[in-house]
Amino acid sequence: MFDILRIYFSYPFVQYAMIVGVLIALSSSLLGVSLVLKRFSFIGDGLSHVAFGAMAIATVLDVANDTAVVLPITIFAAILLLRTGQNAKLKGDSVIAMISVGALAFGYLFLNIFSKSANLTGDVCSTLFGSTAILTLSKTDVWLCILMSVLVMLIFTIFYHRIFAVTFDETFAQATGMKTNRYNLLIAVVTASVIVLAMKLVGSLLISALIIFPALSAMRVLKSFRAVIIASAVIAVVCSSVGILLSILASTPVGATIVCMNIAVFAVFSLMEYIMERR
Amino acid sequence: MAQLLCRDVVLGYEGIPVVKDLNFEVQQGDYLCVVGENGSGKSTLIKALLGLKVPMSGNIRMGDGLEADGIGYLPQQTIVQKDFPASVQEIVLSGCLNRCGWHPFYRVQEKKMAQENMEKLGILHLAKSCYRDLSGGQQQRVLLARALCATKYMLLLDEPVSGLDPVAMQEMYDLLERLNKEEKITIIMVSHDIHAAVHYADHILHISEHPLFFGTKEDYVKSNVGKAYLSVTGGGFHV
Numbered sequence: 001m002f003d004i005l006r007i008y009f010s011y012p013f014v015q016y017a018m019i020v021g022v023l024i025a026l027s028s029s030l031l032g033v034s035l036v037l038k039r040f041s042f043i044g045d046g047l048s049h050v051a052f053g054a055m056a057i058a059t060v061l062d063v064a065n066d067t068a069v070v071l072p073i074t075i076f077a078a079i080l081l082l083r084t085g086q087n088a089k090l091k092g093d094s095v096i097a098m099i100s101v102g103a104l105a106f107g108y109l110f111l112n113i114f115s116k117s118a119n120l121t122g123d124v125c126s127t128l129f130g131s132t133a134i135l136t137l138s139k140t141d142v143w144l145c146i147l148m149s150v151l152v153m154l155i156f157t158i159f160y161h162r163i164f165a166v167t168f169d170e171t172f173a174q175a176t177g178m179k180t181n182r183y184n185l186l187i188a189v190v191t192a193s194v195i196v197l198a199m200k201l202v203g204s205l206l207i208s209a210l211i212i213f214p215a216l217s218a219m220r221v222l223k224s225f226r227a228v229i230i231a232s233a234v235i236a237v238v239c240s241s242v243g244i245l246l247s248i249l250a251s252t253p254v255g256a257t258i259v260c261m262n263i264a265v266f267a268v269f270s271l272m273e274y275i276m277e278r279r
Numbered sequence: 280m281a282q283l284l285c286r287d288v289v290l291g292y293e294g295i296p297v298v299k300d301l302n303f304e305v306q307q308g309d310y311l312c313v314v315g316e317n318g319s320g321k322s323t324l325i326k327a328l329l330g331l332k333v334p335m336s337g338n339i340r341m342g343d344g345l346e347a348d349g350i351g352y353l354p355q356q357t358i359v360q361k362d363f364p365a366s367v368q369e370i371v372l373s374g375c376l377n378r379c380g381w382h383p384f385y386r387v388q389e390k391k392m393a394q395e396n397m398e399k400l401g402i403l404h405l406a407k408s409c410y411r412d413l414s415g416g417q418q419q420r421v422l423l424a425r426a427l428c429a430t431k432y433m434l435l436l437d438e439p440v441s442g443l444d445p446v447a448m449q450e451m452y453d454l455l456e457r458l459n460k461e462e463k464i465t466i467i468m469v470s471h472d473i474h475a476a477v478h479y480a481d482h483i484l485h486i487s488e489h490p491l492f493f494g495t496k497e498d499y500v501k502s503n504v505g506k507a508y509l510s511v512t513g514g515g516f517h518v
Contacts, residue, residue, distance in 0.1 A: 037363060158383045165373040168363060169354065175329040176377040176429045177348030223409035224366035 001249065008248050016137045017254070021240045023149035024198045025258070028207070029214035029236030030156050031191050033229050034167045036215045043081055043188075044211040046096040047195045048204040050077040053103035053110075055127055055199070060114040067144070071196050077103075078192035082184050128205045137200065145197055152190055159183065164225055202255030210236070213262035220269040221276065235265055282307045282345050282433065282465055283328070288337035290323045296335060297323050303484050303493040307343055307432065308463045310456075312476035312496075314508070315486040321469045324486070325352075325437055328467070344432065348377055351430030351464075353422050355437050360418075361411065367421050368406040371397055374428030389428075396424040400454065416447025423454070433465040434458070440472065452479055473508055 008014045028044075035043060054073040058066035081096055111120060156163070165173040166183045174180045191211075198207045214232035222228045243258030250257075281304040288301040298320030305311055315321055326332035327339060330347030341347060351374070374396075375389035397403045400420045405413065410421060419439060426434055439455070440448040456479055458464045470476050476483060476496075483499040485492040491504045499505040 037359060039359060161373065161376060161379075161384065164365070164369065165376050168360065168365060168370065168373060169357070171331075171354050172352055172425070172429075173373075173376070174331055175348070175350065175352040175354075176374070178376065219362075219364050222364055223412070224407075225364060225369050226366075228364045 004249065005245065013137065014248065016139075016142045018241065018244055020137060020142055020145045020197075020200070021244045021254070021258070022237050023145055024194065025210055025214075025236040025240035026233055027149045027152040027194045028198055028210040029232045030152060030229065031187065031194060032211040032213075032215035033218070033225075033232055034163055034187060035191065036212055036219070037167050041208070041212050042093065042096050042100075043078070043191065044195060044208040046081060046100040047074055047078055047192055048199065048207040049100040049107075050074050050103040051196050051199055052127055052204040053107035055204075056107035056110045059123070060110060067196060070199075071193065074196050075189050075192040078188035079185065082188045127199070128203050141200065148193060148197055152194060155186065155190060159186070163187070168225075202258060206255045206259050209259040209262055210240075213259070213266055214239070217262070217266045217269040220266075220273040235262075239265055281305060282309075282341065282343045283467075284340045284342070286337055286340075288327070288339060289335040290320055290327050290332065291335050292323075294335075298486055301337065301486070305433075305465060305467065305482075307465055308459070309482055310459050310466045310480045311468070311482040311484060312480035313467065313469045313484045313486065314471070314473050314476055315491075319487045321486065322437065325435060325469060328435060349430055349432065351426030351428075351434045353419075353426045353434065353436040353439055355441070356418065356422075363410055365410050366406065367397070367402060367408055367410060367413070368393065370410055370421055371406075371424045371428060374425035377429055392428055393424070396427045399427070400424045414447070415443050416450060419443065419447070419451060420454070427458075427464075430464070433467065436466065436468040438469055438471065440470070440475075455479070477505075477509070 009018075032044075035041060051070050051074045054070040055066060057073075058069040061069070063069050077099060081099065108124065111124060162173075162178065162183055165178065166180050166187075170180050194211075195204075195207050198210055202210060214236040215228070217235050218228045218231035222231050239261040240258050243261040244254060246252065246261070247254045247257040283305040285301050285303050289296050289299050290301070291297045297318075301324070303311075313321055313324065323332065327334055328347075329350060329352060371393045372385055372389065375385060375392055378389060378392075379385065394403070397406060400423060402417065402420050402424060405417065405421075410418065413421065423434075423439075426436075434455075436455070440451050443451060452475060455466055455468070459466050466480075468476075468480070477500055480496055482494065483492060483496050483505070485499070485504055485508065492499055492502055494502075500509070
């Protein structure tokens, strides 16, 4: 088994996949804690569908660097979603649902009408489930990903206490003079960026899992915000690296394998919570 | 100069006034209870005092060193907080954020302050406990300690006893009275509990569309508004 792995890891594309996979999982898990607690679990889902729609446009237009198209559109959608969450003519959850299915339908329709690709179903499937994209990463992708992750971690460290305050009690934070809208905007922009990066790894349908599962698992058993953040980062890193290794050994789809690892960890932590409460 | 002064304040949403002609003032060390029916504009008033809402007309002025972001606010609990994984210490410390300025982390003085306030409210032994595992009364104490970290002068409390059992409710009232008497912290409390209000407070503001009454509680009890409201809501505390 180790021999097989050693052979695989001598290929640069496998190393790239591993680096990118771990970093993306780490970044999304950090954001996830705040999003889950603010009841924004679905924002990841909504935004990833928007990213899919944007990806469709980029594919059809044959843009060389599709991130340049997908990233701005997704960030714009993120800001829009958080805005509507506050003034409530249309409620937050229905707006997310609308934008999410709307973008999905639009993207698929667009691809169907305009695409020159011979293997349309294959293209769509890999955008949705990420299947092979992770193995075709370029060096630029890897560097971009490293840069983004470092940025996310830096932002998270510097604003850690403020993110906590905004997450726990936005009104209080606002009342004590914090510009909470700025922090919400920051969270939205970073979430959008992470999602665009993560699409390459697990595909747009499974991104939510990377965001919510580590946080939810950590919240089962841990009792302080700091501990939950650290634990969810550790869970995310372990799940994604084990998931990538398993997918290489068993030749299963990368994204789905990582998500299943996360589900397994969630089950274990839920059981631990149950046992701790019984005692 | 009064610590807080409201002159001809009109508050409302999208051009429609909710409450008009608000005139009242609060001196340092006062204990003011704001009473009134649901929808009478109590929470709108709170937002305006915190500087989160601009009055449609009139003005709200602060003095004696008080500023809008220096009011210690105790909000009603949200659903989000009920299952929030945070330790008591983390929450109390977050009240110190407005003292940190651009500093990203808490310094020794903020940690000390959080420590002192936890001690003052008798929750120091819970510092490492998880917020969601505490009883309702303990949770309110945690939020009160956080509010104390944010202020030296004034506490603004939004229905601080709603949802508490009678014992915890009594403890909360005693605690507030102590902070008011011993620490000379001004208290403004929005409450449904009119009988506790006339028992503990020294001033009453009764609002509906127009403010019905502002003055000392002794005058309130004798006023027609006060008599009517007190009799409708049945017995309770006596002055």
